[in-house]
Amino acid sequence: MAIKLILADDHPIFREGLIQSITETGEFEIAGVGSSADEAVALAQEHRPDVALLDLSMPGNGITAAKRIVDGQLASHVAMLTVSEDNTDVTAALQAGAIGYVLKGVSADELRRILRGVARGEAHVSPGLAAQVLKIMQTPKEKEKNPIDDLTKREEDILRLVAVGKSNREVADELSLQEKTVKHYMTGILGKLHARNRVEAALIAHKAWNKSP
Known part of the structure; x- marks a missing residue:
């Protein structure tokens, strides 16, 4: 279709x-x-x-x-x-x-x-644009408490793969999960990070883990 x-x-x-x-x-x-x-x-x-x-x-x-x-x-x-x-x-x-x-x-x-x-x-x-946005997203509130700390080990594993550009299918294959399971985890990750979408979640992850997007 x-x-x-x-x-x-x-x-x-x-x-x-x-x-x-x-x-x-x-x-x-x-x-x-x-x-x-x-x-x-x-x-x-x-x-x-x-x-x-x-x-x-x-x-x-x-x-x-x-x-x-x-x-x-x-x-x-x-x-x-x-x-x-x-x-x-x-x-x-x-x-x-x-x-x-x-x-x-x-x-x-x-x-x-x-x-x-x-x-x-x-x-x-x-x-290049993601790096610019990352600077703007850095707020005092985020510095006081890092929402990354609230993630489970499995959520962190998934986010690390998403942060380097992996799709849900690629994440599922790498972690031996079903794609729908990855989607379910991503919903929880976005909620914990107060992120609107995968881009924001990846940027938050890069900031927390000191990686350059």
């Missing part, structure tokens, strides 16, 4: 090329196309896609659209597609609930790979 997407970007020529690049392998179905935040939200509400792929700088603001879509549970997952490498934009997108932050310079093959992962609930932020 094809992965259902909606796409919102206010540059027609780029948008047309993007649609062709995404759909040329037959893995993806573009259910709707828009050019503004309001159109993106309306499309998500109508089609309930697997992934909402949103331009950050479109009219109405892509981050605003992401938050509305996530809060309304109108799409399974949200990813931003942007030229911005500004750490405040990355942080705002993650805080809005997006699990993907994709730079527009990626190749078609790489974009499809990322979108396949996002559709499975796997987060994507380039390592």
